[in-house]
Amino acid sequence: MQATTQMSAQRPVRRAAAGASSPSTAAWFRLAAAYLVVAVALGIAMGASGNFALRPVHAHVGLLGWTGLALAGLIYRAFPEAGASRLAAVHFWLFNLALPPMMGALAALLLGHPQALPVLVGSQFVVAAGVLAFVANVFLNVGSAPRDSAHAAGAAAIEVEAR
Numbered sequence: 281m282q283a284t285t286q287m288s289a290q291r292p293v294r295r296a297a298a299g300a301s302s303p304s305t306a307a308w309f310r311l312a313a314a315y316l317v318v319a320v321a322l323g324i325a326m327g328a329s330g331n332f333a334l335r336p337v338h339a340h341v342g343l344l345g346w347t348g349l350a351l352a353g354l355i356y357r358a359f360p361e362a363g364a365s366r367l368a369a370v371h372f373w374l375f376n377l378a379l380p381p382m383m384g385a386l387a388a389l390l391l392g393h394p395q396a397l398p399v400l401v402g403s404q405f406v407v408a409a410g411v412l413a414f415v416a417n418v419f420l421n422v423g424s425a426p427r428d429s430a431h432a433a434g435a436a437a438i439e440v441e442a443r
């Protein structure tokens with residue numbers, strides 16, 4: 281009972297640190313899952329049609345979209361200070377606003393529409409800026425040990441028992 285009170289008293293501190301603009305880690309995971317669906321659908325379509333023209337789109341949706349977002353979500357969940365930072369919000373918005381037009385423009389280019397090149401070039405720089413925000417966040421806000429919430433809860437309970 282006392283331990284519960286102690287743990288719930290800690291929660292507002294973490295929420296306040298997150299700030300209004302920080303995306304939740306669930307948002308990273310949901311978008312990652314959406315990209316996985318697109319990558320898998322494109323892979324199946326390529327295999328079924330025998331037309332592999334969009335292979336680079338498939339690979340980038342899978343690796344940047346699915347793997348990149350899922351890994352970022354895991355890192356931000358393991359290191360809440362990094363996940364709650366302004367850099368995480370910059371990473372989230374730059375990356376997720378620019379990746380769909382980048383993939384669309386790459387697909388258009390591969391299907392023979394060279395006029396898509398400026399969109400591809402512009403959006404890839406925005407995605408790269410999002411990646412730089414992530415790298416800066418990792419160097420600035422990822423500590424030497426992940427914050428293990430189960431461990432923190434256990435420590436809080438022991439602290440209460442000791443009183």
Ligand code: HEM
Pocket residue numbers: 316319320322323324326327332335336338339341342343346347
């Ligand atoms: C059911 C799921 C998937 C299917 C059916 C599928 C299908 C394919 C096919 C047909 C190719 C082309 C193979 C060839 O050129 O001979 C390919 C290539 C590739 N796939 Fe997938 N794929 C799937 C999931 C994924 C995922 C989740 C990722 C990334 C996380 C991924 C990354 C790649 C990469 C990097 C290549 C090589 C691209 C290249 O050589 O340009 N695939 N996949």
